Amino acid sequence: xxxxxxxxxxxxxxxxxxxxxxxxxxxxxxxxxxxxxxxxxxxxxxxxxxxxxxxxxxxxxxxxxxxxxxxxxxxxxxxxxxxxxxxxxxxxxxxxxxxxxxxxxxxxxxxxxxxxxxxxxxxxxxxxxxxxxxxxxxxxxxxxxxxxxxxxxxxxxxxxxxxxxxxxxxxxxxxxxxxxxxxxxxxxxxxxxxxxxxxxxxxxxxxxxxxxxxxxxxxxxxxxxxxxxxxxxxxxxxxxxxxxxxxxxxxxxxxxxxxxxxxxxxxxxxxxxxxxxxxxxxxxxxxxxxxxxxxxxxxxxxxxxxxxxxxxxxxxxxxxxxxxxxxxxxxxxxxxxxxxxxxxxxxxxxxxxxxxxxxxx
Amino acid sequence: xxxxxxxxxxxxxxxxxxxxxxxxxxxxxxxxxxxxxxxxxxxxxxxxxxxxxxxxxxxxxxxxxxxxxxxxxxxxxxxxxxxxxxxxxxxxxxxxxxxxxxxxxxxxxxxxxxxxxxxxxxxxxxxxxxxxxxxxxxxxxxxxxxxxxxxxxxxxxxxxxxxxxxxxxxxxxxxxxxxxxxxxxxxxxxxxxxxxxxxxxxxxxxxxxxxxxxxxxxxxxxxxxxxxxxxxxxxxxxxxxxxxxxxxxxxxxxxxxxxxxxxxxxxxxxxxxxxxxxxxxxxxxxxxxxxxxxxxxxxxxxxxxxxxxxxxxxxxxxxxxxxxxxxxxxxxxxxxxxxxxxxxxxxxxxxxxxxxxxxxxxxxxxxxxxxxxxxxxxxxxxxxxxxxxxxxxxxxxxxxxxxxxxxxxxxxxxxxxxxxxxxxxxxxxxxxxxxxxxxxxxxxxxxxxxxxxxxxxxxxxxxxxxxxxxxxxxxxxxxxxxxxxxxxxxxxxxxxxxxxxxxxxxxxxxxxxxxxx
Numbered sequence: 028x029x030x031x032x033x034x035x036x037x038x039x040x041x042x043x044x045x046x047x048x049x050x051x052x053x054x055x056x057x058x059x060x061x062x063x064x065x066x067x068x069x070x071x072x073x074x075x076x077x078x079x080x081x082x083x084x085x086x087x088x089x090x091x092x093x094x095x096x097x098x099x100x101x102x103x104x105x106x107x108x109x110x111x112x113x114x115x116x117x118x119x120x121x122x123x124x125x126x127x128x129x130x131x132x133x134x135x136x137x138x139x140x141x142x143x144x145x146x147x148x149x150x151x152x153x154x155x156x157x158x159x160x161x162x163x164x165x166x167x168x169x170x171x172x173x174x175x176x177x178x179x180x181x182x183x184x185x186x187x188x189x190x191x192x193x194x195x196x197x198x199x200x201x202x203x204x205x206x207x208x209x210x211x212x213x214x215x216x217x218x219x220x221x222x223x224x225x226x227x228x229x230x231x232x233x234x235x236x237x238x239x240x241x242x243x244x245x246x247x248x249x250x251x252x253x254x255x256x257x258x259x260x261x262x263x264x265x266x267x268x269x270x271x272x273x274x275x276x277x278x279x280x281x282x283x284x285x286x287x288x289x290x291x292x293x294x295x296x297x298x299x300x301x302x303x304x305x306x307x308x309x310x311x312x313x314x315x316x317x318x319x320x321x322x323x324x325x326x327x328x329x330x331x332x333x334x335x336x337x338x339x340x341x342x343x344x345x346x347x348x349x350x351x352x353x354x355x356x357x358x359x360x361x362x363x364x365x366x367x368x369x370x371x372x373x374x375x376x377x378x379x380x381x382x383x384x385x386x387x388x
Numbered sequence: 389x390x391x392x393x394x395x396x397x398x399x400x401x402x403x404x405x406x407x408x409x410x411x412x413x414x415x416x417x418x419x420x421x422x423x424x425x426x427x428x429x430x431x432x433x434x435x436x437x438x439x440x441x442x443x444x445x446x447x448x449x450x451x452x453x454x455x456x457x458x459x460x461x462x463x464x465x466x467x468x469x470x471x472x473x474x475x476x477x478x479x480x481x482x483x484x485x486x487x488x489x490x491x492x493x494x495x496x497x498x499x500x501x502x503x504x505x506x507x508x509x510x511x512x513x514x515x516x517x518x519x520x521x522x523x524x525x526x527x528x529x530x531x532x533x534x535x536x537x538x539x540x541x542x543x544x545x546x547x548x549x550x551x552x553x554x555x556x557x558x559x560x561x562x563x564x565x566x567x568x569x570x571x572x573x574x575x576x577x578x579x580x581x582x583x584x585x586x587x588x589x590x591x592x593x594x595x596x597x598x599x600x601x602x603x604x605x606x607x608x609x610x611x612x613x614x615x616x617x618x619x620x621x622x623x624x625x626x627x628x629x630x631x632x633x634x635x636x637x638x639x640x641x642x643x644x645x646x647x648x649x650x651x652x653x654x655x656x657x658x659x660x661x662x663x664x665x666x667x668x669x670x671x672x673x674x675x676x677x678x679x680x681x682x683x684x685x686x687x688x689x690x691x692x693x694x695x696x697x698x699x700x701x702x703x704x705x706x707x708x709x710x711x712x713x714x715x716x717x718x719x720x721x722x723x724x725x726x727x728x729x730x731x732x733x734x735x736x737x738x739x740x741x742x743x744x745x746x747x748x749x750x751x752x753x754x755x756x757x758x759x760x761x762x763x764x765x766x767x768x769x770x771x772x773x774x775x776x777x778x779x780x781x782x783x784x785x786x787x788x789x790x791x792x793x794x795x796x797x798x799x800x801x802x803x804x805x806x807x808x809x810x811x812x813x814x815x816x817x818x819x820x821x822x823x824x825x826x827x828x829x830x831x832x833x834x835x836x837x838x839x840x841x842x843x844x845x846x847x848x849x850x851x852x853x854x855x856x857x858x859x860x861x862x863x864x865x866x867x868x869x870x871x872x873x874x875x876x877x878x879x880x881x882x883x884x885x886x887x888x889x890x891x892x893x894x895x896x897x898x899x900x901x902x903x904x905x
Contacts, residue, residue, distance in 0.1 A: 253500050256484075260492055263481035270445070270479050271493035271543075272465040332483045 077341035084348045092355045105235035108347035110296040112238040115321045116245050117289030119339045124282050125262040125331025129193040131290035133200035136309030138170040138291035139298040140204045143213040152211035160220040171291030175284030183279045201310035214303035224299020234296045246336030263332030321346050324374045394457045396421045396551045396582035402451035411437040413606045424583040426593030429603035430834035443473040472544030473553040480536050482529035487511040490543045514546045534565040553584045562695035570596050590619050627836050661685040661855040667715035674701045676878045688856040690869035698878040700827050703859035707739040707825040708732030738821030740829045748812035751801025755793050756782035758800050759814040785814040806837040817848050828860045842868050863894050876900040
């Protein structure tokens with residue numbers, strides 16, 4: 028019909044109209060190219076808000092302690108924080124969709140505990156099943172997936188409050204973790220099960236490389252995959268995402284599953300690093316507080332929709348550096364928690380100052 | 389209309405029921421390409437339900453939705469390609485860029501990977517093709533309301549949709565932006581886009597629509613080309629028999645102002661009820677540069693201006709909801725503490741806030757509790773408030789405003805928008821105020837309720853000897869005022885003292901044109 032003609036005739040006049048509109052003062056600044064570049068620069072600065080802090084910490088650490096800036100110390104930090112980092116990736120994904128998951132810390136404990144219990148002999152506090160360690164690792168990941176599915180279904184389909192669901196779940200899982208071994212710590216497993224957390228490639232711990240790869244891949248996935256973008260849309264404005272045809276429920280459930288599987292993997296790293304699974308691993312050590320602190324310091328919003336992996340990684344590194352410095356300087360044992368807490372508050376304030384209004388909320 | 393043309397969208401015999409209430413009863417509607425249909429009706433007439441069904445968010449109990457003569461697709465994605473809705477509530481994701489919001493859920497790319505370059509390029513080309521100008525890389529959180537609306541329209545166009553549903557698109561726009569929107573709607577229409585336009589403002593419908601459909605109590609009571617219809621015809625159709633015929637024949641700028649007003653204002657005591665001196669405020673979006681004014685006892689003063697002119701901000705300063713940088717607000721001879729709402733309340737300033745959802749009431753609490761919220765100190769005995777005392781105080785107010793609820797205990801969140809607004813008005817009246825500050829009290833309220841609300845404000849002011857400060861951009865509301873002050877860019881531009889006020893001159897003055905006599 029006449030539609031193409033009408034359309035064809037329109038642009039000439041309308042482009043002019045658009046220009047005059049902008050000139051009338053409602054539009055964005057005319058210097059679009061310039062503003063785009065500066066907008067990109069600002070967003071990059073926001074993402075890297077913690078970088079200067081990390082640099083300062085490195086300098087301070089080097090001055091305080093000769094041992095601080097050595098390869099062995101830095102790789103040690105890498106190994107110690109790898110497990111935390113992997114859980115932070117999981118929690119960040121869940122925070123991005125506007126959810127929260129307290130039970131990641133218990134999945135981090137229960138999944139390796141169940142696997143180790145089935146793998147090691149009775150003498151080292153196992154069940155005596157003597158499960159193949161590779162099957163054990165598969166089982167560990169499956170435990171993560173099951174916990175994630177249950178959380179996701181209860182929260183998304185059951186419309187239960189995520190805070191309470193995962194609070195109940197974290198206590199339940201931690202209880203199971205403690206119950207199956209009656210408070211003992213299984214150890215002495217085949218090398219395959221502990222490899223991820225303890226092996227090194229040259230001077231570099233495998234767990235560090237794997238954690239770094241997980242950050243990188245997740246970051247790229249969030250940036251360039253449609254599912255990753257859907258995560259931001261769901262967390263940023265759920266009705267809008269739904270109206271845009273995004274399968275909102277499916278996205279949210281999958282993210283809970285991914286988060287729990289990552290937590291289980293982090294637990295495997297930690298078990299390998301310390302060569303046993305303590306009944307307190309995760310819940311008993313209050314891991315979730317460090318996880319939230321790292322994510323929020325790194326600029327992942329508790330309100331959903333905002334944050335990225337560069338930020339989350341710098342949050343993890345910051346906590347790791349501080350912990351390491353306290354260890355090196357022989358900070359008085361009874362005061363470590365107080366110092367830790369003060370550092371978290373300080374980092375939050377700093378992130379707010381550097382990152383502006385929207386950060387650290 | 390030719391017989392051969394196929395409607396872009398067609399609703400046939402739509403029925404929808406919520407529990408025992410019928411929201412829609414056999415609604416038939418059709419819209420041809422290149423036409424703009426104005427859908428009007430009072431609050432609760434079924435507009436929102438129909439919008440939700442046409443947008444594919446709700447499913448009808450009976451009847452059918454057709455696009456281009458084909459039954460509507462069953463999946464959300466397919467539906468979205470046929471009709472796009474710009475909702476009252478913004479459907480953009482603020483943390484994402486313009487380009488990404490345009491292609492939300494349908495980003496270009498292969499194997500699930502998003503091609504950012506392509507996405508930005510396609511956004512720019514759609515913007516250019518339709519004459520829009522919004523930076524594709526800007527985050528949506530940095531956009532104005534108008535620009536966000538453009539993003540939503542461009543989203544629809546980019547998806548190939550040739551049928552747009554605009555739900556109260558002008559509610560949050562200032563006048564200049566409204567004109568630009570109308571320009572865009574005309575242009576879209578000429579290109580063969582079908583537009584369903586939902587609005588409370590009949591003059592908007594007359595300005596840009598080609599035909600109209602009127603819903604009343606879930607039924608379609610009128611569907612006709614607009615040519616040959618008058619505003620009165622529409623109001624009659626919307627309101628039905630309840631509406632008094634003499635009211636529909638009022639002039640387009642009704643003014644209840646009678647000679648009595650002038651005499652009352654003149655007879656008022658010489659001492660000012662409200663004295664505002666040299667108010668200055670510098671804040672992002674709005675600034676005020678030394679505004680002074682007085683309101684006499686019993687006087688009804690209107691303040692108006694474009695968004696950002698400072699009209700609403702000034703009213704909020706008087707109510708104590710915002711603190712000024714400098715200057716004083718005096719009620720009688722008492723200076724109010726800046727930005728202290730509790731102080732203003734105790735001194736006798738009743739306040740009807742602009743955003744009733746956010747500031748006007750507590751949705752989970754009952755009608756009576758909300759109405760008496762500001763007078764709890766007077767109701768309480770030793771800190772305890774008996775529900776009976778509360779209801780005894782709330783009931784007469786609710787009756788006076790003809791507030792419809794299932795009882796004074798019903799949570800306000802369950803009421804219709806118009807009744808919610810009545811609750812906030814009742815709350816402002818509850819404390820026998822000396823001055824009532826009202827900011828756009830009729831926003832989102834249907835025509836008949838508007839008259840009632842304004843009439844009640846007017847009566848309350850008269851009965852209690854209270855003054856009224858009405859800040860609004862709805863020029864029709866100003867008809868109840870004795871005097872109107874127009875603000876432009878934070879300063880008093882001009883003053884109108886002789887009601888009835890001329891609409892054209894008011895509009896001109898808000899734009900900063902033409903000094904009033």
